[in-house]
Amino acid sequence: MKNKILVLSDIDSSTKGILTNAVNLAKIIAGEVTLFCVKKPTDIVKNESQLSAMRTINEKFLKTDNEIKSTIAAISNHEKIKISHTISFGNLKDEIGKRIEAIKPDIIVLGKQKSKIFSFFGDNIIDFVLKEFSGTIMITSDKIEVAATTELSLGLLNENKSLPKNEFKKALVSFAVKPLKSFQIHNNAKLKNEIASPEKIIEYIFEEGDNALKNIDNYLAKNKIQLLFVPREKRKIGNLANHINCSLMLTN
Numbered sequence: 266m267k268n269k270i271l272v273l274s275d276i277d278s279s280t281k282g283i284l285t286n287a288v289n290l291a292k293i294i295a296g297e298v299t300l301f302c303v304k305k306p307t308d309i310v311k312n313e314s315q316l317s318a319m320r321t322i323n324e325k326f327l328k329t330d331n332e333i334k335s336t337i338a339a340i341s342n343h344e345k346i347k348i349s350h351t352i353s354f355g356n357l358k359d360e361i362g363k364r365i366e367a368i369k370p371d372i373i374v375l376g377k378q379k380s381k382i383f384s385f386f387g388d389n390i391i392d393f394v395l396k397e398f399s400g401t402i403m404i405t406s407d408k409i410e411v412a413a414t415t416e417l418s419l420g421l422l423n424e425n426k427s428l429p430k431n432e433f434k435k436a437l438v439s440f441a442v443k444p445l446k447s448f449q450i451h452n453n454a455k456l457k458n459e460i461a462s463p464e465k466i467i468e469y470i471f472e473e474g475d476n477a478l479k480n481i482d483n484y485l486a487k488n489k490i491q492l493l494f495v496p497r498e499k500r501k502i503g504n505l506a507n508h509i510n511c512s513l514m515l516t517n
Contacts, residue, residue: 267295267296267297268291268294268295268296268297268371268372268433269296269297269299269368269369269370269371269372270287270290270291270296270297270298270299270370270371270372270373270374271299271301271364271365271368271370271372271373271374272284272287272298272299272300272301272373272374273301273303273361273373273374273375273376273390273394274300274301274302274374274375274376275302275304275376276302276329276332276333276336279376279377279407280336280376280407281336281339281340281407282405282406282407282408282410283374283376283405283407284298284300284336284337284340284348285340285344285410286374286403286405286406286407286410286411286512287374287403287405288340288341288344288346288348289344289410289411289412289413290372290374290403290411290413291346292344292346292413293413293417293436293437293440294372294432294433294436294437296371296372297346297347297349298346298347298348298349299348299349299350299351299368299370300333300337300348300349300350300351301350301351301352301353301361301364302329302333302350302351302352302353303352303353303354303355303357303360303361303364304325304329304352304353304354305354305355305356305357322354325354326352326354329352330352333350333352334350337350351364357390358390358393361390361393361394361397362393362397365394365397365398370398370400371400371401371433372400372401372402372403372433373394373398373400373401373402373403374402374403374404374405375390375391375394375402375403375404375405376404376405376407377404377405377406377407377506377507377512389503391404391502391503391506392502392503395497395502395515399517400517401431401433401514401515401516401517402497402514402515403512403513403514403515404502404506404512404513404515405512405513406510406511406512408510409491409510409511409512410491411491411492411512412491413440414440415440415441415442416442417437417440417441417442417491417492418441418442418446418488418489418490418491418492419437419438419441419442419445419446419490419491419492419493419494420445420446420447420448420485420488420490420492420493420494420511421445421446421447421448421466421493421494422448422449422450422481422493422494422495422496423448423449423450423495423496424447424494424495424496431516431517433514433516434494434514434516437492437514443465444465444466444467445465445466445467446466446467446468446469446484446488446490447466447467447468447469448469448471448481448484448485448493449468449469449470449471450470450471450472450473450477450481451470451471451472451473452472452473469481469484478504478505478508478509479508481509482508482509482510485509485510485511486510490511491511491512492511492512492513492514493509493511493512493513493514494513494514494516495513495514495515495516496515496516496517497515497516497517502515
């Protein structure tokens with residue numbers, strides 16, 4: 266039985282990159298991908314009569330559906346993986362909650378890109394998803410591809426280097442370049458020399474402060490990290506996603 270991957274994204278310029286990463290993830294963990302797009306009616310209808318509003322919503326639905334089908338077809342045909350999709354109009358959190366309950370996904374994928382209509386930054390969607398969904402969450406970059414090859418470059422942020430037995434993490438690690446890179450933030454710490462541990466992990470330690478995330482992001486870029494594992498319980502995930510350019514994987 267395949268693992269269910271639910272992608273939450275508005276249809277904009279970032280969607281192709283987000284779906285590509287979700288499809289690559291599906292290849293690694295033997296998954297199937299469903300794209301869910303939800304829009305708020307208030308962002309579509311402006312001071313119109315009921316009849317006019319319904320016409321506008323129907324027109325927007327057809328336009329969005331065509332855009333989704335076009336984007337999906339290009340990726341699905343190239344990657345040889347089927348992508349299903351659903352569109353909904355309504356309250357963002359209500360509709361997302363219903364979709365999570367209906368699909369019961371194993372992993373939820375969110376895009377980083379800010380959007381006027383759908384944005385976990387503007388609508389606190391990431392906090393809502395963390396509350397509603399106890400599984401693994403991927404906040405993916407549309408600019409840095411998470412490759413489904415043995416060239417996948419992984420990092421760990423403030424995680425136990427023994428690598429907890431999360432099935433998805435184990436699958437991704439099996440595809441990754443070794444050694445992995447560990448990035449730790451501590452008080453009054455100095456950056457240590459690159460020393461590989463017995464677990465084949467190289468550790469970098471950063472001093473806690475205002476520039477910690479900026480410095481870490483610089484090292485992520487230097488090491489060409491594509492995917493960074495982050496503990497789910499870490500606070501201010503939205504702020505972290507806003508400062509780190511690669512994709513994030515939130516695991517228990």
